[in-house]
Every structure is written in structure tokens, then in C-alpha cells.
Amino acid sequence: MSYAAACTAAKAQGLDVLGGFHGGAEDGLPEGCETLLLLGPAQDFWPLFQQSPEFLDSAPDPMDRWSTRVIGQLSQDLQATPFMPFGGPPYAPFLSWAIKTRRAWSSPVGMLVHDTAGLMVSFRGALAFRSRLSLPATGNRPCDNCTAKPCLSACPVDALSAAKGYDTMACHGYLDTAEGQSCLSTGCIARRACPVSDGANRDPAQSAHHMKYFHKPRVF
Ligand code: SF4
Ligand code: SF4
Structure with a gap:
């Protein structure tokens, strides 16, 4: 098994390898x-996900069920151990794993x-390998050369800020308004404002799918 072979197998299922690192049990690896x-x-x-049985069966949590099936099959094909970012507790430490790859960093927001995916980054799963795969070189944190930092000023209600972190109450409040429909139908304006996010080439319908789960109707 090589890094390139893993990337090719993942790509065939509509997935990218967004980073990797060498570690051990102390990092949560088997x-x-x-x-x-x-x-x-x-x-x-x-488009691949939209044709899947999980998307078409109208049952809850189609993307998580798709990830479980597809990444589970990948793990068998590649003789790896699968991990998912959902289904806990306990939860696998995806955030710290992402930082360890040196391809993801904490942003000002x-x-x-x-x-490559900017603020649109998301993880559908991970694969742990017994072998020590040769990994490609990594780059630099894009924020260090981003003088304008549009992510800090793009949210209409300042729900994402360096000082306060993520004000989810303000965000959900805005999403309940007519003006907030833009976020619901095309994704978070602040995430989209990051120039690196263009690299994700995210379909607005995919963002709308995530926003639908994030901003579920409240039951009083
Ligand atoms: S816009 Fe993107 S690259 Fe610039 S500071 Fe914000 S997160 Fe970093
Ligand atoms: S979804 Fe809209 S309201 Fe919420 S943080 Fe993003 S830009 Fe702000």
C-alpha cells in the first residue's frame, strides 16, 4: 500500500485525502x-452522493450512513482501520489529528x-494503516499571508470573531431571518469569504444540505 494508491482508491469514491501523519497509540491510533x-x-x-442509496432512501443522517458504508469498504480494500467523526461518545480526535497533518491550522475565526479547502474543510472519516506510508511535503498556514482576513468581517451579525469565537446563538438568530436565507441556501458567508475556500469548489447544494442539519427547526 502506498499513499498514492490510497488517494486513488479514495478519489474513486468522491473523497480526497486531506492530510496524513505518522503516529501511534499516544495519538489515538490503534x-x-x-x-x-x-x-x-x-x-x-x-453528484456521487446524490446517486447513493443513503441519499435516495429519505432516512435520517444520509451522509453519515454513506460515510460508514463507503469508508468501511475502503478500509477493507486497503487493509486499514476506519474512523468516523460521528457516532460517539467517545469521539475520535479529528481536530487534533487535522492539526497533526500540518495541512490544517486554527484560523482567526x-x-x-x-x-486547499480553506474554511470549507470537513472530514468524512479517517483510515489508520499499520505501515508507515511515505507522505507528501506540507505547506504553510494560509492566514499568515492573508492581510485582508475577510473571514473576520464577512458575517452580517459578527457571529464569528477572534475575540468571541463562534456565537452560535447570533448565527441561528440570523438564519431565522429572511436575510439569513443566503447562508442557508449557499453556505456560511464567512466560510465562503476565505479565498482558500474556493479550492473546495463546494456545490452550494452540498452546503445547503449541511446547513439544513445545522439549523434544524427548533421545538419549543
Ligand atoms: S480569510 Fe482564510 S486565509 Fe485569510 S485569515 Fe481568514 S481563514 Fe485565514
Ligand atoms: S452561517 Fe451566516 S450567520 Fe452563521 S456564522 Fe456564517 S455568515 Fe454568520
Whole structure:
């Protein structure tokens, strides 16, 4: 098994390898494993997902069920151990794993920024390998050369800020308004304002799908 072979197998399922690192049990990897690869949506993820049985069956949590099936099959094909970012507690430490890849960093608005997906980064799962895969070189934190930092000023209600972190109450309040429909239908304006986020080439319908789960109707 090689890093390139893992990338090719993931790509065939609409997934990209968004980073990897060498570690061990102290990093939460299974005993005997030396490499972890993080998987997230590739540019052709959304059309593939829309044709999946999980999307079409109208049952709850289609994307999590898709991830369990597809990444579970990948793990068998690649002789790896699968991890999902949902289904806990306990939860696998995806945030710290992402930082360890040196392809994702904390952004000024608190959430992770990724070298190619920007603030649109998301993880559908991870694979742990017993072998020590040769990993590609990593880049620099994009925020260090981003003088304008549009992520800090894009949210209409300042729900994402360096000082306060993520004000989810303000965000949900805005999403309940007519003006907030833009966020619901095309995704978070602040995340989209990051120039690196363009690299994710995210279909607005995919963002709308996530926003629907994030901003569920409240039951009083
Ligand atoms: S807009 Fe600039 S500062 Fe903000 S997350 Fe993107 S690269 Fe970093
Ligand atoms: S979804 Fe809209 S309201 Fe919420 S943080 Fe993003 S830009 Fe602000």
C-alpha cells in the first residue's frame, strides 16, 4: 500500500485525502498502526452522493450512513482501520489529528482552515494503516499571508470573531431571518469569504444540505 494508491482508491469514491501523519497509540491510533490519513469530500463528491442509496432512501443522517458504508469498504480494500467523526461518545480526535497533518491550522475565526479547502474543510472519516506510508511535503498556514482576513468581517451579525469565537446563538438568530436565507441556501458567508475556500469548489447544494442539519427547526 502506498499513499498514492490510497488517494486513488479514495478519489474513486468522491473523497480526497486531506492530510496524513505518522503516529501511534499516544495519538489515538490503534496498536501497531503508524499512519493516519484523513478523508474529506472531493470536488465530485456531491453528484456521487446524490446517486447513493443513503441519499435516495429519505432516512435520517444520509451522509453519515454513506460515510460508514463507503469508508468501511475502503478500509477493507486497503487493509486499514476506519474512523468516523460521528457516532460517539467517545469521539475520535479529528481536530487534533487535522492539526497533526500540518495541512490544517486554527484560523482567526477559531475553526480550522485547510491548505486547499480553506474554511470549507470537513472530514468524512479517517483510515489508520499499520505501515508507515511515505507522505507528501506540507505547506504553510494560509492566514499568515492573508492581510485582508475577510473571514473576520464577512458575517452580517459578527457571529464569528477572534475575540468571541463562534456565537452560535447570533448565527441561528440570523438564519431565522429572511436575510439569513443566503447562508442557508449557499453556505456560511464567512466560510465562503476565505479565498482558500474556493479550492473546495463546494456545490452550494452540498452546503445547503449541511446547513439544513445545522439549523434544524427548533421545538419549543
Ligand atoms: S480569510 Fe485569510 S485569515 Fe481568514 S481563514 Fe482564510 S486565509 Fe485565514
Ligand atoms: S452561517 Fe451566516 S450567520 Fe452563521 S456564522 Fe456564517 S455568515 Fe454568520
